[in-house]
Amino acid sequence: MSAYFFHFAVYYRGFFNCLTTDGKVFDDQKHVWLQARQVWTYMRLYNEFERFKKPEILDAAKRGAVFLQKYAKNPSTYKCYLALTRDGKPVRMQKTVFSECFYMMAMSELARGTGEQSFKDEAIKMMDRIVHWLRVDNTDINLPDYAGIPPTSSLAEPMMLLCLIQQLKDMDPASLDKYGDLPQWCIQQILMHIQRDGKYILENVSPEGKELPGSHGRVMTPGHSIEAGWFLLQYAIQQNDESLKNTAIQKFMINPFEYGWDNEYGGIFYFMDVDGFPPVQLESDMKLWWVHNESMISFLMAYKETGDQAHLDRFAKIFDYSYSHFVDEENGEWYGYLNRQGPVSLSFKGGPWKGCFHVPRCLLMCEKMLKQLCNK
Amino acid sequence: MSAYFFHFAVYYRGFFNCLTTDGKVFDDQKHVWLQARQVWTYMRLYNEFERFKKPEILDAAKRGAVFLQKYAKNPSTYKCYLALTRDGKPVRMQKTVFSECFYMMAMSELARGTGEQSFKDEAIKMMDRIVHWLRVDNTDINLPDYAGIPPTSSLAEPMMLLCLIQQLKDMDPASLDKYGDLPQWCIQQILMHIQRDGKYILENVSPEGKELPGSHGRVMTPGHSIEAGWFLLQYAIQQNDESLKNTAIQKFMINPFEYGWDNEYGGIFYFMDVDGFPPVQLESDMKLWWVHNESMISFLMAYKETGDQAHLDRFAKIFDYSYSHFVDEENGEWYGYLNRQGPVSLSFKGGPWKGCFHVPRCLLMCEKMLKQLCNK
Numbered sequence: 026m027s028a029y030f031f032h033f034a035v036y037y038r039g040f041f042n043c044l045t046t047d048g049k050v051f052d053d054q055k056h057v058w059l060q061a062r063q064v065w066t067y068m069r070l071y072n073e074f075e076r077f078k079k080p081e082i083l084d085a086a087k088r089g090a091v092f093l094q095k096y097a098k099n100p101s102t103y104k105c106y107l108a109l110t111r112d113g114k115p116v117r118m119q120k121t122v123f124s125e126c127f128y129m130m131a132m133s134e135l136a137r138g139t140g141e142q143s144f145k146d147e148a149i150k151m152m153d154r155i156v157h158w159l160r161v162d163n164t165d166i167n168l169p170d171y172a173g174i175p176p177t178s179s180l181a182e183p184m185m186l187l188c189l190i191q192q193l194k195d196m197d198p199a200s201l202d203k204y205g206d207l208p209q210w211c212i213q214q215i216l217m218h219i220q221r222d223g224k225y226i227l228e229n230v231s232p233e234g235k236e237l238p239g240s241h242g243r244v245m246t247p248g249h250s251i252e253a254g255w256f257l258l259q260y261a262i263q264q265n266d267e268s269l270k271n272t273a274i275q276k277f278m279i280n281p282f283e284y285g286w287d288n289e290y291g292g293i294f295y296f297m298d299v300d301g302f303p304p305v306q307l308e309s310d311m312k313l314w315w316v317h318n319e320s321m322i323s324f325l326m327a328y329k330e331t332g333d334q335a336h337l338d339r340f341a342k343i344f345d346y347s348y349s350h351f352v353d354e355e356n357g358e359w360y361g362y363l364n365r366q367g368p369v370s371l372s373f374k375g376g377p378w379k380g381c382f383h384v385p386r387c388l389l390m391c392e393k394m395l396k397q398l399c400n401k
Numbered sequence: 402m403s404a405y406f407f408h409f410a411v412y413y414r415g416f417f418n419c420l421t422t423d424g425k426v427f428d429d430q431k432h433v434w435l436q437a438r439q440v441w442t443y444m445r446l447y448n449e450f451e452r453f454k455k456p457e458i459l460d461a462a463k464r465g466a467v468f469l470q471k472y473a474k475n476p477s478t479y480k481c482y483l484a485l486t487r488d489g490k491p492v493r494m495q496k497t498v499f500s501e502c503f504y505m506m507a508m509s510e511l512a513r514g515t516g517e518q519s520f521k522d523e524a525i526k527m528m529d530r531i532v533h534w535l536r537v538d539n540t541d542i543n544l545p546d547y548a549g550i551p552p553t554s555s556l557a558e559p560m561m562l563l564c565l566i567q568q569l570k571d572m573d574p575a576s577l578d579k580y581g582d583l584p585q586w587c588i589q590q591i592l593m594h595i596q597r598d599g600k601y602i603l604e605n606v607s608p609e610g611k612e613l614p615g616s617h618g619r620v621m622t623p624g625h626s627i628e629a630g631w632f633l634l635q636y637a638i639q640q641n642d643e644s645l646k647n648t649a650i651q652k653f654m655i656n657p658f659e660y661g662w663d664n665e666y667g668g669i670f671y672f673m674d675v676d677g678f679p680p681v682q683l684e685s686d687m688k689l690w691w692v693h694n695e696s697m698i699s700f701l702m703a704y705k706e707t708g709d710q711a712h713l714d715r716f717a718k719i720f721d722y723s724y725s726h727f728v729d730e731e732n733g734e735w736y737g738y739l740n741r742q743g744p745v746s747l748s749f750k751g752g753p754w755k756g757c758f759h760v761p762r763c764l765l766m767c768e769k770m771l772k773q774l775c776n777k
Binding site: 043046052053054106114115116117118169171173174239240300302305307308309310311362364365366368370371372373376377 | 429752
């Protein structure tokens with residue numbers, strides 16, 4: 026794992042995250058999602074794998090955190106930027122909470138590994154802000170409120186919040202207490218996206234859980250649905266909730282995998298339209314690395330939980346596609362973006378949206394699960 | 402031409418512009434660029450082709466114009482939206498001037514065809530606003546002014562403005578007088594994008610015409626450069642400016658065509674990086690219809706002007722690629738988006754960015770030029 030992994034550990038302050046096929050920096054902008062995810066990944070490895078419990082990994086994560094704390098957020102509102110210059114000047118802000126969520130994950134995983142109260146305080150302060158934006162007042166994160174935009178509940182927000190709930194549990198289960206019914210609220214918000222007699226997961230629904238009109242209402246992101254599947258399954262296992270386990274596996278994993286798999290060329294599509302109309306996102310038929318990472322985690326977790334061989338077969342199908350298409354045997358790491366037919370479309374290993382996160386998270390989770398399966 | 406063309410003339414108020422392969426409406430949002438361009442196209446055909454001088458075409462254009470005038474703009478600022486609901490409610494606004502430019506083109510071409518003063522007044526009022534935003538005060542159209550964003554001059558704005566100058570000339574040459582040195586300013590702004598010893602056209606440069614750092618500074622859009630080529634050549638012919646003619650043809654047409662052509666699979670790439678690094682736009686290696694429409698116009702115009710057979714060969718190369726890849730013989734019209742290797746990626750005929758404009762403008766301009774060449 027480390028062979029290609031430290032390819033990414035190029036830093037000055039923060040990490041360069043735009044890297045060519047063989048690891049050269051081709052742009053020195055620093056993307057906040059990726060900066061924060063890289064800190065999280067280093068610390069997750071440091072915290073959970075003996076062979077990564079090294080001072081240089083801790084040191085790199087801390088340097089990344091210093092950069093984030095200093096430059097990624099508006100110190101008074103805690104709203105974070107999306108991209109920064111090499112020396113930390115803001116370039117772009119998104120009207121979403123995702124930079125903020127990854128910031129929280131980074132601080133929390135650092136708190137877990139170092140025991141330092143300041144990181145824990147920072148993680149909880151950001152968590153408070155995120156919950157405030159999503160449940161109380163979304164003014165800071167809302168796009169202009171034009172009359173023609175239907176009120177929309179996206180899958181991304183509650184699933185991200187469920188991920189943060191797990192992160193708080195990993196750091197300090199007691200820290201979750203003050204958020205009350207937040208886990209149940211997240212689950213309910215996620216399950217609203219099951220539509221059409223349970224057959225499809227729609228990315229956008231109304232706040233009441235009804236289908237929305239047009240392409241916006243019909244769009245599906247199978248990789249996203251399958252990723253939500255393992256977030257839900259993990260939660261259901263902890264709660265010992267058999268019904269939620271079944272829902273997670275059937276509705277969020279199996280169904281999206283079946284309609285999302287490209288029977289002609291292999292791999293999972295990025296965007297689809299539930300009625301089979303052409304999706305309007307230009308990158309719809311591309312095969313993206315993270316979709317396949319998250320699907321590997323999902324089906325291995327489903328197999329580990331149920332023992333059903335069909336899940337292992339699905340895992341193997343995705344693994345075979347991934348290792349014959351995404352993995353760069355010569356230079357290490359995974360390509361991120363393939364054309365539908367299979368050839369690499371964009372050859373970079375790190376770009377504005379691809380950093381040190383989905384590949385290592387997939388590998389570390391699969392390694393743990395496979396070891397547990399072998400030791401059974 | 403009309404066979405597939407009136408496929409698009411589906412309207413209630415304004416036009417549906419999201420149409421499947423065989424012309425079914427798959428989304429009823431109305432995209433302002435496309436609404437305005439469709440009005441312009443109808444009127445250009447009505448004004449310049451005897452066989453399209455039909456009351457139903459005029460009527461359709463006027464209905465589109467009514468919708469635009471009523472819903473597309475903020476009546477006090479003249480800032481336009483990007484997308485509207487079927488019944489005209491705003492969905493999205495862009496911090497650019499392009500909706501506004503197409504609005505101006507629509508009103509101006511209507512004024513030209515009807516002689517109605519109200520359309521002329523509306524066109525000039527919008528032109529005034531656009532010139533104000535681009536040359537005097539860009540507050541209304543500017544993204545947040547973050548410290549990390551380098552001041553940037555994009556190719557799109559001055560080339561669009563040069564297109565509007567031509568539009569004013571077509572409507573009423575005297576209407577151009579009040580804009581003073583605007584044409585010269587546009588030309589100077591466009592020529593700043595010639596970089597690296599004249600070999601490449603960069604999409605973004607500094608306001609002083611220097612190269613900008615990173616992917617943002619290195620990005621090239623060959624189709625855009627080639628389109629700017631015929632805007633420049635048309636202007637140079639009118640001005641009888643031999644030097645500008647040569648620059649338009651060599652720097653904006655031939656060079657971008659040579660570095661933009663995909664020698665492996667044919668067609669012209671969408672985005673490229675001047676240093677050969679991977680571009681960061683996910684759709685970079687796709688082949689887009691409008692790139693090929695604009696290139697056909699450019700090389701036919703260059704051939705007509707110079708008589709150099711090499712331009713006709715380039716035209717034929719693009720024509721052959723287009724008619725074997727983009728054109729849908731069964732249902733009419735062109736597909737818009739192909740994968741690098743050639744297969745259709747998104748099967749719609751009309752979508753949020755593809756409407757009734759580039760294909761018919763290409764066909765009408767090429768028809769006129771070919772007739773003039775045959776009559777020589």
